[in-house]
Amino acid sequence: MMNVRNCCVAGMLAVVTVVAAANLAVIAQEKEPKQAAQPDFKLPPGWTLEDLQKCMAAGTPGKMQAHLTKGVGTWNGKTTMWMFPDAPPMKSDCTSNVTSILDGRFIKVEMSGDFPGMGPYQGLGTYGFDNIGQKFVSTWIDNHSTGIMSGEGEISADGKTMTWKYKFNCPLTQKPAVMREVETITGENTKTLESFMTDPKSGKEYRMMLVELTKK
Numbered sequence: 001m002m003n004v005r006n007c008c009v010a011g012m013l014a015v016v017t018v019v020a021a022a023n024l025a026v027i028a029q030e031k032e033p034k035q036a037a038q039p040d041f042k043l044p045p046g047w048t049l050e051d052l053q054k055c056m057a058a059g060t061p062g063k064m065q066a067h068l069t070k071g072v073g074t075w076n077g078k079t080t081m082w083m084f085p086d087a088p089p090m091k092s093d094c095t096s097n098v099t100s101i102l103d104g105r106f107i108k109v110e111m112s113g114d115f116p117g118m119g120p121y122q123g124l125g126t127y128g129f130d131n132i133g134q135k136f137v138s139t140w141i142d143n144h145s146t147g148i149m150s151g152e153g154e155i156s157a158d159g160k161t162m163t164w165k166y167k168f169n170c171p172l173t174q175k176p177a178v179m180r181e182v183e184t185i186t187g188e189n190t191k192t193l194e195s196f197m198t199d200p201k202s203g204k205e206y207r208m209m210l211v212e213l214t215k216k
Contacts, residue, residue, distance in 0.1 A: 057131065058131050058132050059105075059131075060131070061103070061104045061105045062129075062131070064129035064131075064136070064155075065104055065105055065106075065128065065129050066104070067129075067155070067159065068106075068107045068127055068128070068129065068136075069100045069104055069107060071098045071107065071191075072098050072099060072100050072107065073098055073215050073216060074095065074096070074097050074098075074215070074216045075095070075096040075097075075098065075191075075213040075214065075215050075216070076093070076094075076095055076213070076214050076216065077093065077094040077095065077096060077113070077211045077212060077213045077214075078091070078093060078094075078211070078212045079091065079092045079093065079094050079113060079209065079210070079211050080209070080210045080211075081115065081116070081208065081209050082206065082207060082208055082209070083208075084199055084201075084206070085199050085202060085204050085206040086206075090115075090116040090117070091116075092113055092114050092115065092116055093113060093114070094111060094112065094113030094114075094121070094211065095111070095112050095113065096109060096110070096111045096213060097109070097110045097111075098110075101126075105128060106126050106127060106128040107126070107127050107128075108124070108125070108126055108127075109123075109124070109125040109126075109127065110122075110123070110124055111123040111124075111125075111142075115144075118144065120143075121142065121143065121144065122142060122143045123140060123141070123142035123143075124140070124141050124142070125138055125139065125140040125141075126138065126139050135152045135153065135154070136152065136153035136154065136155065136162065136164075137150075137151070137152055137153070138150070138151040138152075138153065138164065138166075139151070140166065145168075147168055147169055149166045149167065149168045149179070150166065150167055151164045151165060151166035151167070151181070152164070152165055153165075159185075160184060160185040161182065161183070161184050161185070162182070162183040163180070163181070163182050163183075164180070164181040164182075164183070165178055165179075165180055165181075166178065166179045166180075166181060170200055172200040172201075173200050177197075177198065177200075178198070179195060179196065179197055180195070180196040180197075180205075181193065181194065181195050181196070182194045182196075189214060189215040190212075190213065190214050190215070191213050192210065192211065192212050192213065193209070193210070193211040193213065194207055194209070194210050194211075195207070195208050195209040195210075196208065
């Protein structure tokens with residue numbers, strides 16, 4: 001994966017170099033018409049134009065990235081949490097601010113609120129679609145942990161449900177664990193987020209959080 005990524009980066013840098021060189025050549029010719037032309041750009045050894053096109057396609061946002069940007073805006077949320085299976089629910093409010101970044105390739109989600117008994121909460125996530133891996137991808141950090149959660153997501157055929165699986169290190173078992181998150185579009189400006197965890201004591205999966213969001 002790293003070799004492919006490095007090749008693509010090299011290819012994209014090469015394209016930037018070509019464009020910049022072409023622009024500089026035009027400017028130079030306008031100022032000094034008799035100046036010698038810049039040398040022609042050459043692909044790296046063994047490369048074809050098809051190789052370069054593949055790298056460019058990998059970095060070009062498309063309909064899946066556009067789907068993510070539909071969530072751009074500010075959302076007000078009602079949060080319900082359960083600390084363990086069959087625990088009494090704890091309710092609070094939250095706000096989620098979603099912005100598009102890096103020319104529509106990713107979205108950034110900034111969430112803030114208050115967890116009863118745990119204090120103020122702040123979380124920061126990045127979401128995108130990997131054109132090569134053909135999967136939605138995400139990272140998440142917050143002020144209640146020191147790890148970085150990484151997730152992969154799949155969308156339903158109707159585009160209304162996104163199911164994520166996040167990997168993280170469980171503080172109780174001291175081992176890798178998985179959290180399942182389901183995002184469901186329930187209306188033009190409403191959606192829900194449901195998080196499911198496996199209780200480290202009983203081994204039972206339970207719904208640990210429900211967030212009901214309404215877009216401003």
